[in-house]
Amino acid sequence: MNANLLFLILLLPLFGGALNAMAGSYLPRRLRGTLAVVAVAAAFVCTLLLWPLSAAEGTRITLFTWLQSGPLEIGFSILYDALSASMALMVTGVSTLIHLYAVGYMDQEEDTARFFALLNLFVFAMLTIVLADNLLLLFLGWEGVGFCSYGLIGFWYSKLENAQAGRKAFLVTRIGDVFLGIALLWLFSLLGTLGIPEVNAQAGQIASGTVTILVLLLLGGACGKSAQLPLMTWLPDAMAGPTPVSALIHAATMVTAGVYLLCRLFPLVSLSPAAMLVITLIGAATAFYAATCALAQTEIKRVLAYSTMSQIGYMFMAVGAGTVSGAMFHLYTHAFFKALLFMGAGCVIHLCAEENDIHKMGGMAGKSPFVFVMFLAGALCLAGLPWSGGFFSKDGILLAVFAQPGGWYRLAWLIGLLTAFLTSLYTFRLLFLVFAGTPRIEQHPHPLPGLMRWTLPPLALLGLAGGLINLPEAYGGAEALRQQLGSLAGTLTPVAHQTEYVLATIASAMFLLGALGAFGRYSSYPGRQQSLSRDFLRQGWQADSLVARVILRPFDSLTDFSWKGIDLSLIEGLLQTAAEGCLKNGERISRLATGRVSTYLAGFGWGLLLLLGWFLLSLAGHSS
């Protein structure tokens, strides 16, 4: 098998995106979408066919040298091992379905060339992150993903708030990118290489204190991209983009890039127990924070956005607890059911005539049983219905955190358990509010295109049966993903099956409690309630106004001071004074130039007198 074919995985979406970007507006509408879908689907097929190359240590191959300067040599190269191959398979597979869905969703849209170009470029950038052999190439994909998400979130830019949401996402993730950039430069100066396998292999040479700081910097980058505390404010606003974008970027792929980065560099990350603990605690805090916020949201997509944040918190906990396979397992199942949920939400919004508010929905189950069943499948996975994909992956993470020694890990486990309860609660709240009862407003549904319907069942199947990817031994599975990842699977602490069953029972109880709680409260529509705590949660614990107060306003006053205080008053004032002084002096001196010969001659005379006086004085000085 020719390893060079691996580059097709990357180049096909790039080609599709470039073609749509340059010539898309001249193509017929139907062709634009088809082109995008075919490009991504072909990449998926390539990934699948080239799967054998990922066996053992995987395949490393360089297309060309990208940068060369002294000891720095960066190739445009691919690392195709078990981790990146399985991730690439998930990304291309889910992306293909989402692209198909997008063709149906954007049917009425004008500017589809730009949309599909950005969508394809986004997949290219994401695959660059996944397949990159060195950290600089990964960083290229990292930034590409940021740019494409900026363009897609602000896709309907004629509305100012959409454009602002795009800008916010771009700027907030940029903060994380700065940390990542610093980490890369530092790694290069320490090790003299940026190749991922080399960095992982030589990580042991770095002093332990430095490793902790490095991992924390990487964590900063991951937090920005994955919307973890404290860089999480952009994700809820990013729902301003079209729904397929939310499904693609904010559920399946981009936000998981941070988790993937930490998994990719796990041998480095695992060298610092302190940083691992920090990762776990940040994950736990975000999971809890986002789950509480999701409880009070009134827009269907914002509920899902906060739940995404919360689930990614779980993945961070998994990385912190040392189980890469657990993190990746949850990443995959989450990608399936969250893409399903977002696409289902897109269908619901379509059926409600572009209405986003769940208080205005209701009775959707009767209107479209198909969408209801699909959404229910996704929701049950999210809530953690026993034996669904989400149940196994979440359980695996909680188990791994539980197995770690130390009080902090136990605390994180408790928070994770509480979050599982909250997850079930908000998921069923959403289900009841949207699907139960009778419609609460007059609706004029749009017809649902077939493409939007038939992309849902495969994802529902994948989500519900996702547990098979990595079925734990306690349930008779073989932990296929963990076997596949081999040495990349992280450091797992073995746990007795007995404990595993007990923990699973507790988790199931959490699921049931949440479901019952939501049933008791929302089975009949309770009406829109207003309270301070509700508003506080709905606005994400006032994170936005906190950021405004702590960062934006001081920054504003600093810039105001720099502008008015320093630039206008001091610098321009000084220059103004100097210029005015010169002007006045010039005017005064120019008055001497009368134009009359006699004045100048008098000047000569005075000059002569001065010279003679000078001579006389020096003569007197000599003689005395």
Added chain:
Amino acid sequence: MIVPLSHLLIVAGIMFIMGLACTLARRNLIMILIGVEVMINAVGLTLVGGSAFWQQIDGQLVVVLLMALTSAEVSISLAMVVYLQRRKGTIEADRYSEMKG
């Protein structure tokens, strides 16, 4: 040398001062030019005196050069005086103040 150098310097100095006074005090262009001539000749006298005192030929050479230059200067300046008289009908120096800054 028949005349002592100091006498010569005194005469030259007086001539120079007189020329200067004429240049500064008069407003008539021709009178100013005459003043300038007197000053130049005072300098020439000093040069000749110095040349005789130190028995050096250089001073006399410079004086010859000075005479040639003076004759050229006079011819140009007198031509300009004629021109100015034609243009403005006056040779009062203060009337020509177009170069005022």
